[in-house]
Amino acid sequence: MKPHKHPEHTDNIWLALEIGNSRLHWALFIDETLYSAWDTDHLPESVIQHLAECQTLNDLLENIFPQGEFLTNTLPLCPLLVASVVPSQTAIWQIYPNTRVITLDQVSLKGVYPTLGIDRALALWGAGKTWGFPMLVIDAGTALTFTAADANECLVGGAILPGLGLQFATLGQQTGQLPLVEMQNFPSLPARFALNTTEAIQSGVVYTILAGIKDFIEAWLQLFADGKIAIKGGDRTLLLNYLQALYPEITAPLIVEQNLIFWGICKIIMGDSKEGIK
Ligand SMILES: Nc1ncnc2c1ncn2[C@@H]1O[C@H](COP(=O)(O)OP(=O)(O)O)[C@@H](O)[C@H]1O
Ligand SMILES: CC(C)(COP(=O)(O)O)[C@@H](O)C(=O)NCCC(=O)O
Numbered sequence: 001m002k003p004h005k006h007p008e009h010t011d012n013i014w015l016a017l018e019i020g021n022s023r024l025h026w027a028l029f030i031d032e033t034l035y036s037a038w039d040t041d042h043l044p045e046s047v048i049q050h051l052a053e054c055q056t057l058n059d060l061l062e063n064i065f066p067q068g069e070f071l072t073n074t075l076p077l078c079p080l081l082v083a084s085v086v087p088s089q090t091a092i093w094q095i096y097p098n099t100r101v102i103t104l105d106q107v108s109l110k111g112v113y114p115t116l117g118i119d120r121a122l123a124l125w126g127a128g129k130t131w132g133f134p135m136l137v138i139d140a141g142t143a144l145t146f147t148a149a150d151a152n153e154c155l156v157g158g159a160i161l162p163g164l165g166l167q168f169a170t171l172g173q174q175t176g177q178l179p180l181v182e183m184q185n186f187p188s189l190p191a192r193f194a195l196n197t198t199e200a201i202q203s204g205v206v207y208t209i210l211a212g213i214k215d216f217i218e219a220w221l222q223l224f225a226d227g228k229i230a231i232k233g234g235d236r237t238l239l240l241n242y243l244q245a246l247y248p249e250i251t252a253p254l255i256v257e258q259n260l261i262f263w264g265i266c267k268i269i270m271g272d273s274k275e276g277i278k
């Protein structure tokens, strides 16, 4: 992602952290402009403790931004907005002195149920507020989720199933003689009717996920002919390439945007009043 401008003034800089089940997703904002976004592994508690002791934003970023330093001047620590679906990780991040945890009651989405994942609510909110409602968000993350809201910004509902990586991992770990099929960038669609174990697993997981996505998209468009669809998550590119090959007609209208949750957080904290982060 190209920097839009150099973050020189501290009042309007903030960090967003989405804690997913597989990894951490980071974004550095200046006001409503996303300056940079990147992913890291989950960090051990000792590292987080060390981060909490950093004196400047530069020190902090040196530890969490894999490409190293990218600030030209020394800046003080900024607010950290955390959206997490991993409660144990949420607790650890509270030791950073300027953490604000985003909770479901801060998302103006109507009709939510109490245990709805904050990532699902924020991604839906970010997508709907950017491209309009009705909106269906497909998150191809650790879990594969569908989350939808109607034109009144009211949750229609959704679905949760094991994501691509989790399906391969479960088969490898919970069976006596199935291999662990690594998530590679399969260059092309696997053979449908496979004649060896690895390809049979690839076929089973990939074709049923693709059929499931197609089915949910069709059901969504039956419900709302003008409904929009956005897709995010670590497996989005792989799944999109396969969808494109198998069902090009349903792939065309998809909005592909990895940063939906950050847009959701941004809409919420900037609010209608444009008061900003303070
Ligand atoms: N560098 C990577 N590290 C981990 N997972 C990755 C990576 N690149 C792609 N993936 C895929 O992303 C999926 C996890 O999606 P992601 O959106 O990162 O998860 P979450 O938000 O739930 O932590 C895994 O199934 C994996 O196949
Ligand atoms: C479904 C999820 C596990 C997805 O998490 P992810 O794959 O993005 O890490 C998460 O949104 C969650 O814990 N949800 C709570 C249950 C619900 O949304 O109904």
Ligand SMILES: [K+]
Pocket: 020, 119, 139, 141, 142, 233
């Ligand atoms: K996610």
